[in-house]
Amino acid sequence: MNNKGLLIVLSGPSGAGKGTVVKALQKRQPGVRLSVSATTRSPREGEQPGKHYFFLTKEEFQQQIDQGQMLEYAEYCGNYYGTPAKPIEQWRKEGHDVLLEIEIQGGGQIKEKQPDSVGIFLLPPSWKELESRLHGRGTEDETTICKRLETARKELAGVCGYDYAVVNENVEETVRTIGAIIAAEKQRFSRIKETCDLLKGC
Amino acid sequence: MNNKGLLIVLSGPSGAGKGTVVKALQKRQPGVRLSVSATTRSPREGEQPGKHYFFLTKEEFQQQIDQGQMLEYAEYCGNYYGTPAKPIEQWRKEGHDVLLEIEIQGGGQIKEKQPDSVGIFLLPPSWKELESRLHGRGTEDETTICKRLETARKELAGVCGYDYAVVNENVEETVRTIGAIIAAEKQRFSRIKETCDLLKGC
Numbered sequence: 384m385n386n387k388g389l390l391i392v393l394s395g396p397s398g399a400g401k402g403t404v405v406k407a408l409q410k411r412q413p414g415v416r417l418s419v420s421a422t423t424r425s426p427r428e429g430e431q432p433g434k435h436y437f438f439l440t441k442e443e444f445q446q447q448i449d450q451g452q453m454l455e456y457a458e459y460c461g462n463y464y465g466t467p468a469k470p471i472e473q474w475r476k477e478g479h480d481v482l483l484e485i486e487i488q489g490g491g492q493i494k495e496k497q498p499d500s501v502g503i504f505l506l507p508p509s510w511k512e513l514e515s516r517l518h519g520r521g522t523e524d525e526t527t528i529c530k531r532l533e534t535a536r537k538e539l540a541g542v543c544g545y546d547y548a549v550v551n552e553n554v555e556e557t558v559r560t561i562g563a564i565i566a567a568e569k570q571r572f573s574r575i576k577e578t579c580d581l582l583k584g585c
Numbered sequence: 586m587n588n589k590g591l592l593i594v595l596s597g598p599s600g601a602g603k604g605t606v607v608k609a610l611q612k613r614q615p616g617v618r619l620s621v622s623a624t625t626r627s628p629r630e631g632e633q634p635g636k637h638y639f640f641l642t643k644e645e646f647q648q649q650i651d652q653g654q655m656l657e658y659a660e661y662c663g664n665y666y667g668t669p670a671k672p673i674e675q676w677r678k679e680g681h682d683v684l685l686e687i688e689i690q691g692g693g694q695i696k697e698k699q700p701d702s703v704g705i706f707l708l709p710p711s712w713k714e715l716e717s718r719l720h721g722r723g724t725e726d727e728t729t730i731c732k733r734l735e736t737a738r739k740e741l742a743g744v745c746g747y748d749y750a751v752v753n754e755n756v757e758e759t760v761r762t763i764g765a766i767i768a769a770e771k772q773r774f775s776r777i778k779e780t781c782d783l784l785k786g787c
Binding site: 504506507509510539542543545546547548549550559560562563564566567568570571572575576579581582 | 706708709711712741744745747748749750751752761762764765766768769770772773774777778781783784
């Protein structure tokens, strides 16, 4: 009935399990398309343009910013990273839901530009569990983990700008919950009123 | 994590299929409790107090109104009908979701008093289908059906105060969608922030 797809913005602190959830969600809801970021850095081996990133020159990237074509962007180590609006808008027009996994600052920029986007904030079950997950990776020393926890603490404050908060205790359950959020959001009165002929004039 | 149950308010015009949906929902989600109305009219044969209605005297009903204990009420043919707040609040505190099937005017009163309630408006697939459903009952003459359609047209304008609009094309699908809305609403940031220790101070 409502043909425009949703824009789902998924964020969360380091250690919340975003990557795992996105992979599981893609399996369970293959119709949901994953947004592709743009960057000015060079492609790494095996990276395919349009799949892993849209690779742009600095001039092209700047032009897209100037034309309001970046939903959000940031500079990092001398390179731009951002979310091009056009492909997302195209997919949504075609009726596809689009998932955007993004850090919290970028998520805030998107909510400002696209108030009809659906913000989902992924939470670890507890501080204890977050700590144990960061340790569990086994690749970083104590100082790095400590810094990460400090960052996570700051990042958690960003949840206030999101519509939903989901505690990622169990990946399967989290993915089911996100599926329910997607199904529910499609029925929001604010989305439906424009396409339902029964509601013309409301 | 969030222990307080939801208050789900289900409304819709005559012919939208509320009764069938409520019955199917109770089978699928037996944990959801059905709110019981209060009335000053006499019990009919087979009606059990506390199951079909709370039967009150006019004085008792008036006292509950005066004490702000009626979430909504209306007078009809010389009797009061209303929704007592206390049993709903008690169930919600115990963690049960409560479903309230109510006509649209009452639904508006409830949203005012309980802004955290979840309003779901049930829609017939189309005017044509609504007409055919009203004819299908076979119990009313043309004038009655015509009046009902006119009422439905007016009632539809009430959808604006509801959070969700669900087109009841197929009962099973409608019940699944309402299940998704319930699951999603439990994850609303505004509900979760009070009970999640990770979010203290947000």
